[in-house]
Amino acid sequence: MALKLSDLKTSAHNDWCPGCGDFGILNAVQMALAEMNADPSGTVVVSGVGCSGKAPHFIKTYGVHTLHGRAVPFATGIKLANPNLNVIIEGGDGDGMGIGAGHFVNSGRRNIDMLYIIHDNEVYGLTKGQASPTLGLGKKTKSLPLPNINQAINPIMLAVAAGYTWVARGYSYDVRHLKDLIIKGIRHKGYAFLDVLQPCPTYNDILTKEYWAGEGNLDASGRPQPRTYKLEENGYDGIVHSDDEAEIEKKVQQAILKSFEFGDHTPIGVFYQNEFVPTYEERLTGRSPSYKTNPPASQEIAKPDGTPLTNIDKLLDELRVS
Amino acid sequence: MKRDDFSWMIGGVQGSGVDTSAIVFSKAAASGGLYVFGKREYYSNIKGEHSYFQVRVSKDLIRSHVDTVDMLATFEEETIFRHALEVRSEGAIIYDPDQDTKRLDTIPTIEANVKATLTAELSKAGLSADVKGVIELARRRGVHIYPVPYNDLLKEVGTKHGETSLSTLQRMLNVMAVASSFALLSYDQELVKDAVRKQFKSKPKVAEMNADAVGAAYGFMGQKYAGSFAYKLSPVKADGTRLFVRGNSMVAMAKELAGCRLQTYYPITPASDESEYLEAHSEMQLDGAASQGEPRLAEAAAMKGKGAIAVVQSEDEIAAVTMAIGGGIAGVRSSTSTSGPGFSLMAEGLGYAGMNEVPVVVTLYSRGGPSTGLPTRHEQGDLRFALHAGHGEFPRLVLASGDLEEAFYDTVRAFNYSEKYQTPVIHMVDKALANSDGTIPMLDVKRVKIDRGALLREIKDVTNGEFKRFKHVESGISPRAPVGTKGGVYWLTGDEHDEVGHISEDPVNRDYMMEKRMGKMELAAKEIPISDRANFFGPEKADVTVVSWGSTKGAILDAMEWLKSDGITVNFLQIRLVNPFPTEYVTALLSKAKKVVGIEMNYSGQLIGIVRERTCIPVEQMVIKYNGRPMSSEEIYDAIKMIHEGKAPKRMVLKRGA
Ligand SMILES: Cc1ncc(C[n+]2csc(CCOP(=O)(O)OP(=O)(O)O)c2C)c(N)n1
Ligand code: SF4
Ligand SMILES: [Mg+2]
Numbered sequence: 001m002a003l004k005l006s007d008l009k010t011s012a013h014n015d016w017c018p019g020c021g022d023f024g025i026l027n028a029v030q031m032a033l034a035e036m037n038a039d040p041s042g043t044v045v046v047s048g049v050g051c052s053g054k055a056p057h058f059i060k061t062y063g064v065h066t067l068h069g070r071a072v073p074f075a076t077g078i079k080l081a082n083p084n085l086n087v088i089i090e091g092g093d094g095d096g097m098g099i100g101a102g103h104f105v106n107s108g109r110r111n112i113d114m115l116y117i118i119h120d121n122e123v124y125g126l127t128k129g130q131a132s133p134t135l136g137l138g139k140k141t142k143s144l145p146l147p148n149i150n151q152a153i154n155p156i157m158l159a160v161a162a163g164y165t166w167v168a169r170g171y172s173y174d175v176r177h178l179k180d181l182i183i184k185g186i187r188h189k190g191y192a193f194l195d196v197l198q199p200c201p202t203y204n205d206i207l208t209k210e211y212w213a214g215e216g217n218l219d220a221s222g223r224p225q226p227r228t229y230k231l232e233e234n235g236y237d238g239i240v241h242s243d244d245e246a247e248i249e250k251k252v253q254q255a256i257l258k259s260f261e262f263g264d265h266t267p268i269g270v271f272y273q274n275e276f277v278p279t280y281e282e283r284l285t286g287r288s289p290s291y292k293t294n295p296p297a298s299q300e301i302a303k304p305d306g307t308p309l310t311n312i313d314k315l316l317d318e319l320r321v322s
Numbered sequence: 323m324k325r326d327d328f329s330w331m332i333g334g335v336q337g338s339g340v341d342t343s344a345i346v347f348s349k350a351a352a353s354g355g356l357y358v359f360g361k362r363e364y365y366s367n368i369k370g371e372h373s374y375f376q377v378r379v380s381k382d383l384i385r386s387h388v389d390t391v392d393m394l395a396t397f398e399e400e401t402i403f404r405h406a407l408e409v410r411s412e413g414a415i416i417y418d419p420d421q422d423t424k425r426l427d428t429i430p431t432i433e434a435n436v437k438a439t440l441t442a443e444l445s446k447a448g449l450s451a452d453v454k455g456v457i458e459l460a461r462r463r464g465v466h467i468y469p470v471p472y473n474d475l476l477k478e479v480g481t482k483h484g485e486t487s488l489s490t491l492q493r494m495l496n497v498m499a500v501a502s503s504f505a506l507l508s509y510d511q512e513l514v515k516d517a518v519r520k521q522f523k524s525k526p527k528v529a530e531m532n533a534d535a536v537g538a539a540y541g542f543m544g545q546k547y548a549g550s551f552a553y554k555l556s557p558v559k560a561d562g563t564r565l566f567v568r569g570n571s572m573v574a575m576a577k578e579l580a581g582c583r584l585q586t587y588y589p590i591t592p593a594s595d596e597s598e599y600l601e602a603h604s605e606m607q608l609d610g611a612a613s614q615g616e617p618r619l620a621e622a623a624a625m626k627g628k629g630a631i632a633v634v635q636s637e638d639e640i641a642a643v644t645m646a647i648g649g650g651i652a653g654v655r656s657s658t659s660t661s662g663p664g665f666s667l668m669a670e671g672l673g674y675a676g677m678n679e680v681p682v683v684v685t686l687y688s689r690g691g692p693s694t695g696l697p698t699r700h701e702q703g704d705l706r707f708a709l710h711a712g713h714g715e716f717p718r719l720v721l722a723s724g725d726l727e728e729a730f731y732d733t734v735r736a737f738n739y740s741e742k743y744q745t746p747v748i749h750m751v752d753k754a755l756a757n758s759d760g761t762i763p764m765l766d767v768k769r770v771k772i773d774r775g776a777l778l779r780e781i782k783d784v785t786n787g788e789f790k791r792f793k794h795v796e797s798g799i800s801p802r803a804p805v806g807t808k809g810g811v812y813w814l815t816g817d818e819h820d821e822v823g824h825i826s827e828d829p830v831n832r833d834y835m836m837e838k839r840m841g842k843m844e845l846a847a848k849e850i851p852i853s854d855r856a857n858f859f860g861p862e863k864a865d866v867t868v869v870s871w872g873s874t875k876g877a878i879l880d881a882m883e884w885l886k887s888d889g890i891t892v893n894f895l896q897i898r899l900v901n902p903f904p905t906e907y908v909t910a911l912l913s914k915a916k917k918v919v920g921i922e923m924n925y926s927g928q929l930i931g932i933v934r935e936r937t938c939i940p941v942e943q944m945v946i947k948y949n950g951r952p953m954s955s956e957e958i959y960d961a962i963k964m965i966h967e968g969k970a971p972k973r974m975v976l977k978r979g980a
Contacts, residue, residue: 011786012824040787041808046648049816057813057824060787062805064651065815065825066644067674073641077648077656078805080632081584085652085806106637288605288630296654297806299608299629301581302772310579310629311607316765319567321352322560 005034012057019209021198022051024172025119026058029088031175032182033061043086046075048100050092050126052119052198069100072107072116079112082297083281086186089116094124097133097153107191108162110280115185115192116164118155119172121200122207129203142205156259159193160252160272166192167238167255167272171228172199173209177268189275197228197266217264231258231269238269243276324887327380328507328555329392331408332499333401337369342521343395343496344375345759347503350517351379352566352761354510354557359876360759361387361952363980366591366697371431372400374980377759381558385725385760385876386955389978392553395503397472397495399424399453403432403440404980406456411464414551415457416502419469422454468547470502475538483531494535501536505543507555511536563764569756570595572726573685573749576733577657578606578631581772582683584649584656586634586642591697592756593659593687601633639664643671643684650680651814653777653804655737657683661753662691662704669711672746676716676839678814678823679792679802681740681775682747685733689753690950699950700753702872702923705932708748709901715836717843719743720901722750724857724875727762728898729755734770735854742775742849743842744802750900752923754873754952776801781809788812790821794834798841847902855904858911860893866962867915868894869908869941871929873952874921880955881962890966897929909937919965921945923953944973951979 008030016022033043043061047053049068056063066074071091079087096104096118107116122135129143133153140147159167166188170178178196185192199209208215214224231238236258240251255272278286285292302308330347334340341362348358356379364373376387393414396402399421409415426437441451447462449455461467475498476491485491497518504514515533522529574596577585587597608629636642642658649656660668665686675682688704690696708720719739723729729751740747781789781803789810793800803810813823818835820826857875860882868878875896882892895911897904912918912933920930920941925948930941945961947953957976964970 007787010824039808040811041781042806044805054825057815060811062811063813063823064648064805065813065817067670067816070640070644070671073636073644074648074651076634076641077584077586077645077650078652079648080634080645081649081652081654081656082804082806102637103641106641284630284632287601288632290605290628291630291632294629296583296630296632296649297652297804299581299583301583301655302774306771306773308579308581308767308770308772309608310581311609312575312579312767314607315575315578315603316565316767319565319571320563320764321349321566321761322355322562322564 003034003037005030008033008040008060010058010060014058016051016054017202019201020051021121021172021200022055022119024175024178025117025196025198026055028175028178028182029055030059031179032186035179036183036186038086042084043088044078045088045090046071046078047089048091048095050095050124052090052092052125053095055090069095069098070103071095072100072103075114076107076110076112079114080280080284080296083113083295087114088186089114091118092125092132093118093120093122093134093155094132097155097158101133104158105162108159108164111163111165111190111277112280113190115182115188115194117182117194117196119198120155120195121198121204123200123203125200125203139206141203143203154259155195156271157256160255160259164193165190165274165277166270168193168270169195169197169268171197171212171268173212174228174268177230181270184270188273190277190279197268227264228266228268231267231271236267236269238272240274240276248274325388325390326382327378327384328553329376329378329388329390330395330503331374331376331391331393331405332395332496333372333374333405334398334496335369335400336364336367336371336373339493339496340373340375343500344377346497346517346521347500348377348759349520349566350504350509350514351555352564353517354513355560356381356558357384358566358759358761359384359387361754362757363951364698372404374401374405379555384880386880387952388956389954390956393503393506395499397499400429400431402453402456403429404436406460407463408980409460409465412466412552414466414468414506415460416468416470416499416506417457418472420471420473422452424453426451466551468502468506470498470539470542472498475542476535479531479534479538482534485531494532497532497535498539501539502543504555505540506547506551507553509555510557511540513557564761565764566759566761567726568759569726569729569751571599572730573659573733573751574599576730578603579767579770580655580734580737582631582655582657582737583629584632584634584646584654586636586645586658587660588636588639588642588664590661590664592689592753593661593664593685595756596659596685597633600631604631604633606631639667640671643668643682644674647671647675647680647682650675650682651805653806655681655741657685659685659687661687661689663694665704665707665711672718673712673714673716674816675746676712676718677816679744679800679839681744683736683740683749684746685749685751687751687753687756696950698753700923700952701948701950702752702928703925703948705750705871705900705924705928708750709932715840717743717745717839718901719745719747719846719899720750721747721899722871722897723755724872724896724898726755726758726760727765730765731770732898734772738773739846741777742773743846744775744799745842750872752873775799778803778807781807784810788822791823792819792821792835792838794821797845798838799845843902850899852904852907855899856907857896857898858893859896861891862893864891864893865916865966866890866892867912867918868892868921869897869912869918869929869933870894870921871897871900872923874923877953877955877958878921881958884959885962888963890963892962900929900932903932903936905936908933909939912937912939917943917965919943919945919962921953921958923947942972943970945976946973947976949977949979954978
């Protein structure tokens with residue numbers, strides 16, 4: 001039975017502001033899951049805290065709305081306990097690159113097979129519009145009393161540097177393109193990062209829907225030029241095609257260089273993809289061969305009468321002195 | 323007080339094999355049927371600082387260390403300076419006479435105040451501040467001195483094995499010191515050689531050379547000092563199978579047995595040894611049908627009877643606890659192990675597990691705090707924090723183990739409680755326990771039962787595809803289907819939530835959910851038998867009633883026996899489940915007691931405060947200690963004696979230990 005879009009909607013009241021870019025991301029996630037005919041009870045959406053963090057409540061799969069900044073480690077525990085689950089992480093830019101920055105970077109070193117979507121609105125939405133780690137130095141969004149005193153993080157560069165094996169950017173009002181990216185990110189074998197440009201009409205009066213549509217960015221004939229363009233339509237190939245160090249280095253450098261483009265000419269699409277890196281699940285299997293076939297969540301640990309199934313006789317033998 | 327045991331000490335520079343020598347000594351003694359208790363003391367340092375190991379052996383059951391040193395085995399000068407004057411009169415010091423000229427003022431790792439005190443003492447006796455001087459002072463105090471020319475003996479062994487490098491040979495100094503000790507005690511040489519061979523079993527050549535070093539030491543000691551030391555150590559017949567274990571690995575083994583399949587950790591002393599043990603043994607043997615459902619892959623058949631525990635070294639303790647909670651959410655018994663600084667970072671995560679009724683076990687190895695504190699030393703300063711860590715109110719069980727065996731069985735109970743009551747369990751073990759070695763009777767694995775509580779394997783009861791994870795039920799414990807269970811979905815959130823887990827700020831729902839969660843503690847208090855919540859030792863009526871918790875147990879029990887032979891009767895109430903607190907039981911016991919003494923390893927008497935809070939009974943007499951060194955049985959004996967004689971201050975602070 002094919003999964004319909006309506007099957008993925010919940011009865012929870014959605015309290016995002018009208019016109020919020022989060023709606024586009026929500027639709028794209030639901031469309032992607034419907035198109036993939038995902039099993040809702042085999043899918044878990046794990047989120048942090050923020051406006052973005054509420055997303056799981058609107059998606060009818062398992063939803064785990066965690067703590068501010070901690071979506072990634074919660075998701076890590078869920079996935080490693082049950083590697084057969086499809087785990088999607090959704091969080092804010094503050095959540096992932098401010099309070100959760102340590103997890104953002106270190107999870108890149110593991111390459112667990114999950115997709116991490118960041119709702120990048122350059123503000124702390126839920127706490128009323130303070131500057132987030134992706135807001136540029138000197139920018140003054142609506143609710144800031146003074147221009148931003150910190151420099152911005154470049155999420156794409158950071159993700160590539162940290163070791164994510166699939167790095168992409170989408171735009172929340174290009175829902176179809178975003179949906180395709182989400183499907184690719186889920187299908188990617190390894191850790192995928194998707195930065196989504198997400199207008200926050202309530203607090204970010206700089207990166208608005210109109211801004212991305214090209215307001216004030218006129219071509220010679222006076223027509224507004226959209227500020228995003230698609231990498232794949234411009235001959236950019238971010239995919240590592242062979243397990244060759246020189247090739248990998250070239251593609252990493254290319255992605256990092258590309259990540260500097262932002263503003264009037266902002267690339268969306270896949271910056272980097274490398275499927276030659278072993279996943280963390282494979283690495284664990286290397287250490288304990290039964291991990292793959294008999295992962296934690298599949299293991300029976302006791303007989304029905306409560307007798308443990310783990311046999312520790314060998315361990316005890318090592319300790320015997322008489 | 324008459325001690326019928328033997329207390330041996332070895333010291334040396336950290337990284338020079340002090341640990342190995344203590345293990346060899348202990349195992350040689352234990353395999354001769356003797357009881358052993360070993361205590362390790364070390365600096366927060368990897369190489370260069372001083373560390374020492376004290377091993378107590380006896381033919382009768384012992385559970386603690388003593389302050390008295392009967393024999394000090396040394397192979398370098400710092401140990402002589404630091405410990406020679408701790409050796410009792412009629413005791414023994416084994417040392418290398420080549421060290422005689424080493425001067426105290428040239429040793430950078432000895433603290434200035436220690437140097438000053440020792441120098442003054444030596445000069446008062448008209449002795450020089452060098453090894454010769456200290457050895458002479460010890461001799462004048464009645465200690466027997468046994469010079470052993472290690473290097474000559476080592477060279478002999480080297481010749482036999484074609485090894486000419488003195489620095490390679492000197493790696494056997496520690497074994498030489500052990501063997502010389504046993505030789506003086508006229509202990510069976512073969513047991514020592516066996517222990518050495520086992521210790522180096524992965525390197526057969528090294529093992530043989532070390533065994534010959536044992537022979538050389540026995541040969542020299544026999545020729546030179548035969549019969550000169552009065553105390554003899556002889557093997558006895560052990561009553562049944564015994565194990566020689568360390569605290570950390572007891573917890574690790576029990577985690578595997580309990581079915582823990584996800585362990586996360588961020589390195590910290592004294593907790594990480596446990597995780598490293600699990601990492602080293604991450605592929606496990608499973609009895610019977612190992613996998614539920616269909617084997618997914620062809621290799622599954624080959625893996626039958628095998629199971630893996632995923633051990634993850636996280637980026638910090640926030641990640642460690644939240645990953646473990648993630649494992650709990652997915653239905654896997656999960657835990658993390660840490661010490662004070664790491665536990666401080668886990669507070670918010672604990673609240674999430676409480677709020678979402680997720681089972682998770684945190685093993686908390688307390689050490690000296692606050693802040694970085696005394697990273698490698700002992701303290702019981704985290705009891706209050708374990709009870710209250712996290713904002714808001716949520717249920718948690720706090721379990722404190724008193725000895726090596728309890729650490730094993732309590733680990734399994736911690737997982738059972740966490741699944742039965744669907745909430746975090748904090749299992750407190752402390753540095754003294756983690757780093758103690760001891761002989762214990764063979765563990766009774768058959769005693770262990772796994773209780774997974776209201777765990778569902780499939781979801782049948784859904785409305786509109788949604789499962790009520792927080793369904794209203796009389797007991798407050800809703801059936802729990804892990805995330806990923808087929809048949810329905812639900813949500814979790816740190817926000818207050820309704821029955822399916824969606825955010826709700828409704829006041830009526832809030833009251834219900836608070837009462838549901840907190841009510842689980844009342845249920846736990848009713849259901850868990852008192853025998854699992856407290857231990858009571860000694861006669862019903864006694865001159866003194868001791869209340870304590872955690873690793874002071876062994877020292878208290880050992881002291882009780884000496885006090886008994888002095889005619890002072892003592893009984894002892896050990897609190898094992900600090901939350902939910904066994905209020906009625908403790909109230910009944912303490913209100914009948916003649917004189918109550920609270921004993922614990924912290925400044926403020928944390929358990930004493932909790933007893934007062936829960937029972938309204940003030941414990942007027944406290945015996946506390948916070949210098950980072952565990953209480954010895956002798957200290958407790960002396961303290962209770964003073965209290966009994968009415969000579970003790972109300973707040974008695976113990977000070978011993980180096
Ligand atoms: C530990 C902690 N500190 C602070 C907060 C308050 N807080 C809630 S949401 C938020 C920021 C959200 O910003 P972002 O992650 O960018 O998400 P957005 O709302 O923009 O989607 C903060 C600081 C919190 N919930 N927890
Ligand atoms: S504050 Fe901004 S991000 Fe939050 S819901 Fe409103 S528009 Fe969206
Ligand atoms: Mg934001």
